[in-house]
Amino acid sequence: MDRSGPGLAVVPSHRPALLPEGPALLEIRRAVRAWLVAHPGPVVVALSGGADSLALTAATVAEAPNVRALIVDHGLQVGSAEVAATAAARAVKLGVVDARVLRVQVSGSGGMEAAARKARYDALNLARGDASVLVAHTLDDQAETVLLGLGRGSGPRSIAGMAAFDAPWGRPLLGVRRGVTRAACVELGLEPFEDPHNTDTEFTRVRLRHEVLPLLEDVLGSGVAAALARTAKQLREDGRVLDAMAESVLDADAAEIEVSAIETVEPAVRRRVLRRWLLGRGVTSLTDRQIRAVDALVGRWTGQGGVALPGGTPEARLVCSRRHGRLSVGLEN
Known part of the structure; x- marks a missing residue:
């Protein structure tokens, strides 16, 4: 039951057909399966309607029982309610046991992007119950996070990027490229929602995605995103050792x-x-x-x-x- 306040629930009336067995979706399923083995327990999926979260939802339904979907409507764009309702309906067709739209008010300091993120995570945390929340951050997102940390000079904790599990947030797709999630949606016959914010160059992360990373790939050769993700993993491993030493002091x-x-x-x-x-x-x-x-x-x-x-x-x-x-x-x- 949603404990975050008013929302819209979509409950399936039947089980869906079996999902296709395409190579992209199978890669995502393997990533989700490995995450679930490492972090057992109930899960919900944070669904935006974009390619990454649609693919994650489909794979999680195939690998875990009683999966719920939570869709946050930030109300920042015309038609956002329709986008959220469509995402919920698609989640039902993919096989979730419940899909719930959470409407939030975005306000506060730090800019719209930071305020929207806080509102989203607060709503997801309230609605998740005792389940972990799976979010669809990919290897490309990890590389962008590392570059942001490098540019800000905010220390190794920032450059270490995102962890696969930072309770209650789970990120099974940190080893999966964004292109794979798009290919999985093609295999599923789904046309994902394209958030206009993802192409708005007013946002630093968008410029990193469309300008900086492609330039780095061109100058340094392919594999830059994967190399940045490996660097983040190494720093997290080193950080855990240093944190353990600090706890003993x-x-x-x-x-x-x-x-x-x-x-x-x-x-x-x-x-x-x-x-x-x-x-x-x-x-x-x-x-x-x-x-x-x-x-x-x-x-x-x-x-x-x-x-x-x-x-x-x-x-x-x-x-x-x-x-x-x-x-x-x-x-x-």
Whole structure:
């Protein structure tokens, strides 16, 4: 049952015919099957109506029982309700046990793209129940994410891209090219919805997709997207080791940190210690620059003032300060 608020449910009245056995759909089914073996449990599919999510829905229905589809209507385009209803109807024909449209209001800071993403993920999280949510990010999406992280200089955690499972979000298609999902839709006889935002060059990711990655492929040779995805995987593996080392250094629930307890720790590990501790002290999000500024209170201490961090109030900012050899986080006017 949808717990996210008003929505439209489409319930199938019969089981669909067997899906075709084309090579593209079979590749996607193998990817979904491997993900389900690694992460067993109930799943729902986030469906937009585009080629990636349609192919994911078809493959998941073939590989898992009692699959539900969740379709988010952002209301940002004329006809968005019809697009969502069509996606729900297609999900039913593919064999989901329930297809539900979730209508959201997009607002907030950070631009339309970020606001829409937050509204979408919030709605999916509320409606999923106890199931994991499968999203249709592909290898191409992973490559774009790595390039965005590189361009922003936001550190290895950003360049590491997206994980196959970051509860409750599952990404079975991170090893599948976007062209394969389109070929699967041809095999299924489905014409996917083409989101006009995906060709709008006002969005940085769109320019990466249509201008930067093709240029890199031309200059460096084919296989750039796959190489970027491999780099992301290697960084995630290294990051897990460093995170485990950081967890052994300090209790993240500590109200304060004795500088002497961490000043000799290797900087890569120390920054992870500080990140865990800051998030535990009410900091809502962190950039690499902010973490490094806090780390300077330990490793390059010259008597400097505190570091302003996100998570304060309209009346007071949240600040990490060093006093008498200790780090603490508190509100300052």
